[in-house]
Amino acid sequence: MSSILVYVATQDGKIKRSSLEVLSYCKRLSEENGLSLEAAVLDADPARFTDKIASYGPSKIYAVKNPAFSNHLASALLEGLSSLISKINPRLLACASTESVKEVIGALGARHNAGVIPDVASFAIQNGSVNAERPVMSAKVLSKTSSSSDLVLVSVRSGSYDAVESPAETTVETIEFDFETAALKSLLKEVISSAGDKVDLSEAEVVVAAGRGIKDEQGRKLIEDLADSLGAAVGASRAVTESGLFPATLQIGQTGKVVSPQLYFAVGISGAIQHVAGMANSKVIVAINKDADAPIFQYATYGLVGDLFKILPLLTEQIRTYKAS
Ligand SMILES: Cc1cc2nc3c(=O)[nH]c(=O)nc-3n(C[C@H](O)[C@H](O)[C@H](O)COP(=O)(O)OP(=O)(O)OC[C@H]3O[C@@H](n4cnc5c(N)ncnc54)[C@H](O)[C@@H]3O)c2cc1C
Numbered sequence: 001m002s003s004i005l006v007y008v009a010t011q012d013g014k015i016k017r018s019s020l021e022v023l024s025y026c027k028r029l030s031e032e033n034g035l036s037l038e039a040a041v042l043d044a045d046p047a048r049f050t051d052k053i054a055s056y057g058p059s060k061i062y063a064v065k066n067p068a069f070s071n072h073l074a075s076a077l078l079e080g081l082s083s084l085i086s087k088i089n090p091r092l093l094a095c096a097s098t099e100s101v102k103e104v105i106g107a108l109g110a111r112h113n114a115g116v117i118p119d120v121a122s123f124a125i126q127n128g129s130v131n132a133e134r135p136v137m138s139a140k141v142l143s144k145t146s147s148s149s150d151l152v153l154v155s156v157r158s159g160s161y162d163a164v165e166s167p168a169e170t171t172v173e174t175i176e177f178d179f180e181t182a183a184l185k186s187l188l189k190e191v192i193s194s195a196g197d198k199v200d201l202s203e204a205e206v207v208v209a210a211g212r213g214i215k216d217e218q219g220r221k222l223i224e225d226l227a228d229s230l231g232a233a234v235g236a237s238r239a240v241t242e243s244g245l246f247p248a249t250l251q252i253g254q255t256g257k258v259v260s261p262q263l264y265f266a267v268g269i270s271g272a273i274q275h276v277a278g279m280a281n282s283k284v285i286v287a288i289n290k291d292a293d294a295p296i297f298q299y300a301t302y303g304l305v306g307d308l309f310k311i312l313p314l315l316t317e318q319i320r321t322y323k324a325s
Contacts, residue, residue, distance in 0.1 A: 006093075008049065013048070015041075017203055018096035021096065041053060059169070066178075115130070122160060127316045130148075214245065219245075253275040285300045291305075
């Protein structure tokens with residue numbers, strides 16, 4: 001009854017950065033509130049992640065093992081997390097707001113009669129309650145939500161906190177999770193990543209996003225060259241995905257992906273609120289736009305007013321030269 005449990009999500013053999021952000025913040029939260037910090041990883045081979053998780057300071061890691069966890073099906077995750085809650089009885093379960101967590105958090109809350117606060121930008125424990133702020137209405141409004149349930153489930157938007165290592169003495173408990181795969185009504189046979197061998201947009205540290213200002217294939221090439229020089233993922237505004245220059249899977253915004261990289265380039269993007277809803281959490285925003293009054297400059301850390309067709313080749317060349325030296 002006195003612990004914070006953090007569910008650490010994994011994908012393609014890697015821990016999700018957003019989970020480490022939540023774990024780092026919960027380390028601080030647990031110390032401030034005299035609670036213990038525990039972490040759980042659910043995977044076919046969870047042992048491969050425990051060293052990395054330990055470096056973020058939980059006192060205990062539950063390594064929950066079953067081949068069903070590798071198929072990304074919600075029912076396996078729901079059963080796994082549910083049995084952990086029954087076993088550990090934590091005060092708070094905190095998770096990164098991943099697609100899988102979005103799928104199961106409501107059912108998990110209903111099953112355990114818990115307070116559920118999904119998709120928060122920040123949260124804290126005050127006077128025994130969990131208080132959180134959630135961006136709503138395309139992030140135009142911050143809603144304050146509070147729960148004083150015995151168990152509270154919180155999912156946290158990516159980029160809300162920094163991932164900071166803080167090693168501590170950690171014990172690992174391996175749980176051979178008994179889950180009847182044969183009972184599954186659906187099976188996942190194959191995952192085809194739209195990112196291919198390119199950097200995955202939702203986990204990228206650097207994103208180069210293209211707007212209508214790129215106009216055509218020539219502009220598209222300039223975006224790809226800049227992204228390539230930085231090892232960045234490419235994103236796009238809806239104007240560009242609708243024009244067919246980039247696939248819909250790269251759209252960032254209210255009806256696209258939400259990203260929170262360390263560095264976000266908005267190139268030829270005006271800064272409509274529906275786009276900003278998907279990238280406002282980026283740490284450093286660089287806007288390149290020929291219109292000095294474009295709304296994107298209100299969100300930018302650095303602004304370059306000028307023609308992207310002149311700026312991008314120079315920028316890419318400088319970055320390549322710098323990297324080569
Ligand atoms: C319900 C709803 C949901 C939506 N969801 C999304 C969403 O998820 N994501 C999203 O992006 N949009 C979304 N939109 C659309 C959104 O409202 C905007 O229309 C869209 O974001 C505009 O894209 P843009 O900034 O690329 O284009 P524009 O607004 O046309 O801006 C183009 C910019 O490029 C600049 N420019 C032009 N040429 C150059 C040049 N040579 N050099 C430098 N700068 C140049 C211009 O000054 C301008 O600021 C949604 C809209 C609705 C109604």
